[in-house]
Amino acid sequence: MDDFEVGREFAVQRDETDPLAPLADRFYDPDDEWYMDGNSLGLLSEDAEEALDQAVEEWREQAIRGWTDADPPWFYYGEQLGDRLAPLVGAKPEEVVVANSTTVNIHTLVGTFYDQTEGAKIVVDELDFPTDHYAIRSQLRQRGVDPDEALTVVESKDGRTIEEEDVIDALDDDTAMVFLPSVLYRSGQLLDVERITKAAHEKDVLAGFDLAHSVGVVPHDLSEVGVDFAVWCSYKYLNAGPGAIAGLYVNERHFGETPALAGWWGHEKDTQFEMRTTYTPAQSAGAFQIGTIPILSAAPLAGALEIFEETSIEAIREKSVSLTEYLVFLVDERLDDCEVGTPRDSDRRGGHVAIEHPEAYRVGEALKERGVVVDFRPPNVVRLCPSPLYVGYEDVWEVAEELQEILETREYEAFDTRGDGVT
Incomplete structure (x- = not known):
């Protein structure tokens, strides 16, 4: 795993040296949201429009x-x-x-x-x-x-x-x-x-x-x-x-x-x-x-x-691996109540991370309320996808911060337990 640090400053510095970071400006990112659902639906780019x-x-x-x-x-x-x-x-x-x-x-x-x-x-x-x-x-x-x-x-x-x-x-x-x-x-x-x-x-x-x-x-x-x-x-x-x-x-x-x-x-x-x-x-x-x-x-x-066509799939993969490793690192360091359900070996991991929690459905709803767009997969998975063309290291850090606050304050308890169509 990369030599990561817990503080925000580390994330900011990584974004400043990321060669793919300028590509994010080509995408329409909904205001005041952290979009972590690109493994379900990617964002619209100016080019596609x-x-x-x-x-x-x-x-x-x-x-x-x-x-x-x-x-x-x-x-x-x-x-x-x-x-x-x-x-x-x-x-x-x-x-x-x-x-x-x-x-x-x-x-x-x-x-x-x-x-x-x-x-x-x-x-x-x-x-x-x-x-x-x-x-x-x-x-x-x-x-x-x-x-x-x-x-x-x-x-x-x-x-x-x-x-x-x-x-x-x-x-x-x-x-x-x-x-x-x-x-x-x-x-x-x-x-x-x-x-x-x-x-x-x-x-x-x-x-x-x-x-x-x-x-x-x-x-x-x-x-x-x-x-x-x-x-x-x-x-x-x-x-x-x-x-x-x-x-x-x-x-x-x-x-x-x-x-x-x-x-x-x-x-x-x-x-x-x-x-x-x-x-x-x-x-x-x-x-x-x-x-x-x-x-x-x-x-x-x-x-x-x-x-x-302005970059390479290899460069995209390199950033994706780094972002998912960083997310796993932050889960390990800051989220004691969560487990990582995705393989830690990057050779066995795709582009998203499965974060497991007994109250995953309600945690996911609390994240959405805070402007973190994720999805839930039963029985206990919140999927987070730091899609490398428009998600940066500071975005990942911010999401981990929001998730930590939700868990520490048990904010998720304000949401109903409905998941999979069951109340």
């Missing part, structure tokens, strides 16, 4: 001609944004496209690559975000397969983390694929994508990942590692806005596969407007586009990526 305004202007001025005359042409927008995203996930440009929503992408990719041989199983883990399981179970049911028999669910030993060795041990001759998150949404544990992929391939098992909580804050090398497919959203660390278009990656060795959810927009571009009744998939990740790209929900991503 300008890109959206440009798309609206092109619609107003060019109308249907925008499909060919906009900058870039809307017809190739999904592929063009995929090219720009590729460096963030360590992929070749043609292996990445923006399309659909995260859940839809899970449906089409799992549905495409699932081995329908009798008894074939999919390895998942019990701490996945629920939508992953909903989609996978749905795909199994559509094939007449009992999800309870076809899913191998790796259990957590501590309720926080998943042991990678347990995942690897779950792979056997009946396994068709493993599909896991890169980062567990509750605890922030970062899984070793390379290790799991290598173990899967040694047993002829496909490896897929949900990168929702790592894309934009953790570097990836999907192509080099040989990951078969991956999905992610763009409204968290990529800061593309609520409900923004999602992204996906497909390794080039799978080009030419017919998607389980085939649609006109995934047809090869050269003959797309010949309106053939026979589907010919694009020879790229673009084949997994389904409907026409929603320009107005994709445009903010175009602007948001400009900020990433």
Whole structure:
């Protein structure tokens, strides 16, 4: 762990020497708030706003001609944004496209690559975000397969983390694929994508990942590692806005596969407007586009990526690790009533920190009342995310100060105990 100090002066000095600090001025930060929820929804940047305004202007001025005359042409927008995203996930440009929503992408990719041989199983883990399981179970049911028999669910030993060795041990001759998150949404544990992929391939098992909580804050090398497919959203660390278009990656060795959810927009571009009744998939990740790209929900991503292109994912990761380590340090030093539920090893930690307290729901409500934007995850977690593009060290110090006061005065007791819809 870095050589941190408890006092505010330390935080101020770190901000003054932080090369990424000027980027924060490009984001709209709600007044009088400390925003620590970027792992759920990133802030709006001036760049994203300008890109959206440009798309609206092109619609107003060019109308249907925008499909060919906009900058870039809307017809190739999904592929063009995929090219720009590729460096963030360590992929070749043609292996990445923006399309659909995260859940839809899970449906089409799992549905495409699932081995329908009798008894074939999919390895998942019990701490996945629920939508992953909903989609996978749905795909199994559509094939007449009992999800309870076809899913191998790796259990957590501590309720926080998943042991990678347990995942690897779950792979056997009946396994068709493993599909896991890169980062567990509750605890922030970062899984070793390379290790799991290598173990899967040694047993002829496909490896897929949900990168929702790592894309934009953790570097990836999907192509080099040989990951078969991956999905992610763009409204968290990529800061593309609520409900923004999602992204996906497909390794080039799978080009030419017919998607389980085939649609006109995934047809090869050269003959797309010949309106053939026979589907010919694009020879790229673009084949997994389904409907026409929603320009107005994709445009903010175009602007948001400009900020990433002025730095590097490695620099972003370096600051993220330092900020989360600093937060862990302050919890240890100042918050005796709390525990850190996130792995302390930075190689096993994503971009947020799970702070555990028996009254986590009410603590979270007290923080919000003080202008600290966080979220609660049952049963006992307050998630804090010092998103590195717009959160600084002094922000983290201030949040720890607010949290310490809430706990010392038991201010949280003024809030009701409702959490998870239960009073």
